[in-house]
Amino acid sequence: MMESLPMAAWVLAIPALPAAAWLLLVLGGRRAAPAAPWLATSAAALSALAAWVVFLERPWEGIPGGIWEGPWSWGFFLSSGGDGIAGLRATLSLDAISGALLPMVGTVAFLVHLFSVRYMRTDPRPGPYFAGLALFTASMAGMLLVENLLFFFVFWELMGFCSWLLIGHDSLNPSSPRPEAARAARKAFLTTRVGDLALLLGMVVLWKGFGTLSFTELAAAGGSAGSPPWLLAGGGLLLLGAMGKSAQFPLHVWLPDAMEGPTPVSAMIHAATMVAAGVILLVRSAAFLPDEILLAASVVGALTAFFAGTVALVSADLKKVLAWSTISQLGFMTAAVGVGGPGAALFHLHTHGFFKAGLFLAAGSVILACHHRQDLGGLGGLRRRMPMTWVATLVCAAALSGLPWLSGFHSKEAILSLALDGAALGGLPALTACLLFVAAALTPVYMFRMVFLTFHGEARSTEAREASEDSWLVRLPLAVLTVLAVVSARFWLFPVEEAPASEHWAGVLGTTLALGGVILAGLLFLLPVLSPAAFARFFGPLTGLARERWKFDALYAATFPPLFRLGGRAVDGIDSRLVDGLAHGIGRMAEAGGSAFRKLHRGRIQTYALLTLAGLLLLSVTLLLQGEAG
Amino acid sequence: MTGEVLAFSLFSAMAVGGAGLALFHRSAIHSAFALLASFLGVAGLYLNLGADFLAVTQVLLYAGGILVLYLFGLMLVPPEGEAPRPGRRALALVLAAAPVAIFLIAFLARSSWGDPSRLPEPEGTVRGIGLALLTPDGWLVPFEYASILLLAALVGAVHLARRSAPKDDSP
């Protein structure tokens, strides 16, 4: 399936340009640092341009199988005839999924780069920062452009590495190092590692079972396989991997802490790259996952959506609210795959990418203006001082809440209608639908709580009183993302599953809940009609539970360290007794042999002559036994 | 018993007997003279093998040169006159005799080796050896190397022996 080179060049440019920028910055080291912001940003801009060109050309359409393949491929080492086993072949391939998502990824990445130019202006280490950002962009694009789970995993891991680098960026600030950032980076890395390990094991199981890791071949083989135990295990492991990457309950703990990273990085992680990987993995493997795993995905997703929503309601930090809302929305996407709507999941990923990036960049704008003040108690009244940021936040929050005519409405409605459709089965699907609707009702409450507390009312700190809008580098990305948050549903091309029977009711119910949520938030936080404190008391212990993030962090802190200590002690015992014992034993053997042989080496040359004679004897005996003597 | 066998018996008895005497006699001077007998026996064996030039060289160099060197050495170093350590000598003899026994067995097992009936008539070898040693595509280069080796040994020996005499020479 060869195409003309220009198209291949466009496709290759999407990951290759940021990767080249990364390479230049890494090789350039300190000398490249002054050029870093604009180098990485222009690479990201060209990459986004290439993504849009590819999107408009749609080279995958009209090709049987719907996958455009670049003229290059690389057979893996398990070669069978030069080309490698097809199941382990790296190709530059483009299908409807990657084609539909690449413009979002490219655009958001570019805008985040642009925003970072201003946001990181005073940062002492722009080189590593922009290098990490460029590699992040390249890895995400690369992940979308491979058709094989193995290489998908390579880029998946690269993204984990980049997020580790970027979340921990501030910890190496020479003037004011922040160890919290390092801790958060470590937590993110280790928590996602649990999922990554599961994914790796799942890949092994799938390879054993299907003999291929190509998504297309897996999908073709999975349909007829039924659900034997090994497929259940492999699918479960895959789901676990996706849960780790996409911060699904109970592996969600890293994402709120990842807020320690610079705010544009949060936008990158939450909107365009890192957490999207898990959803994309689920979507790509939905075709061969057994029904039981899909059901589990829907329950996990719905539970996450609900639980994260409750925590977002009580978070006291601007960025934390956004972080928990991301977890909640990722729950929607995971549940969407589970209820048979991978298209809807991708659709929501697409729209969510734009407005969540807008929200994070707006939060970054607030943080810039208020000199790194980001607790909701210290903000307020920014509406007049920062109208641009206010409008952006308002529109994006409305889109996230699923208010009509905005992009989020369409994607969320698709998910809700599918869930409602499945709810007729009763049991777990019904529970899923219930949880999703409750989560959908929570969304506007926490979003508009954030908006009202930040931008309305009185300014509650001097920083907030003196805030003002920043340069065009901040305002341009905000404006673009605001527009995209409204219209992004219009340029979605991947087919979204439809549930005609429930569509109407889901739309009505969703809109009602969204509007009701906005009104409730207004009553609580904008107009002094209802008292938030009384409201919190009304829910009693639930509020406390939500404030403590349902005690998951405490639970993990109480269980894992002792467990690891126990395991560590066991391993230490094995190491010091068995391994060290073996090593020392070998050492002692050599020592004993040495002192035995030393007795032969007393420097008496005549002893050596005797040994020579003994050697002669040995040699002649050997020759005689071989029948060659004489 | 042909003359050849007779000569072989005589010369090999000389060679082996001399060697045995050198091995067992406690006096160094006696050992040296036993060595002379052994050298002469080997020279006779060379004659038996048709290597006349080599036999003469053996007598001249070994019996005439090297042995005199040993005698000088013995005179310069006071004889300590001690016997070999009995245990050690027994061990050495056992260790040395065993391979010989094995070789003998192996030789006897292949007694047809080196059939004497097809031997060419011995002829003078001086001319052949001289030509071989002095033609460039023959042994000329090894010959020159040998002369360099001898020169180096000579200088080295003089140096070593000279340094030993005055004790206050360079450290």
Place this chain on the structure above:
Amino acid sequence: MSLVAYLVVAALLMVAGLAMVASRRSLIHVLIGLELVLNASALNFVAFDRYSGGGQEGQLAALFVIVVAAAEAALGLAIVLHAYSSKGSIRPDDFRSLGDS
């Protein structure tokens, strides 16, 4: 006479020389033993040369063995002299300062 007879003589010479090297308590005896070993090898060369028919390579090799033996004797005796003047002894067991104990 067969080749084997000469080889047996050479083997006996060799063994006597080696036994001297290994057992005698004077460096001069050790050197005498080495001369016997060299002689044995030279005898082997000549005998094989004779019985392999034609050519004089074996004799030439024996000639070189004699040269080496001469050099060895000169140097060996010089070393013995030197050793005696520095240690006052020519017993091999006294020269082991590189050894262990």
